[in-house]
Amino acid sequence: MFSIENNDYNSDEMSVYGFIVYRRDGRSMPKGMITSFNARWYKPNSEFAPITQIEFGVQSPTGDASDHHNYTMSCVDFDQAKAIVDNYREGISTMLEKYRKHELYS
Numbered sequence: 001m002f003s004i005e006n007n008d009y010n011s012d013e014m015s016v017y018g019f020i021v022y023r024r025d026g027r028s029m030p031k032g033m034i035t036s037f038n039a040r041w042y043k044p045n046s047e048f049a050p051i052t053q054i055e056f057g058v059q060s061p062t063g064d065a066s067d068h069h070n071y072t073m074s075c076v077d078f079d080q081a082k083a084i085v086d087n088y089r090e091g092i093s094t095m096l097e098k099y100r101k102h103e104l105y106s
Helices: 078-102
Strands: 002-010 014-023 034-042 051-059 068-074
Touching: 002 078, 014 078, 034 078, 051 078
Parallel strands: none
Antiparallel strands: 002 014, 014 034, 034 051, 051 068
């Protein structure tokens, strides 16, 4: 029903660590559900440096299937941002397993 796919990217300018969540059948995620959660570290030689933040997307609770809200929050460093991402991944994995067992979002 749901899949969580890791997002791990590293270049000279930026590192990304996180995940996306989606339905395997191609349907939209349930309204209000987190659809992505990524730590981003813009390295000293990038045009956005120095920034470490988490960017996350949420399926709109009021819009149509393509409507998302995107947010950012600053972090102290990349290690902190990755730890927060790991906590959210664990929580969302647990929540989606519960929904799957109870068929709440079928």
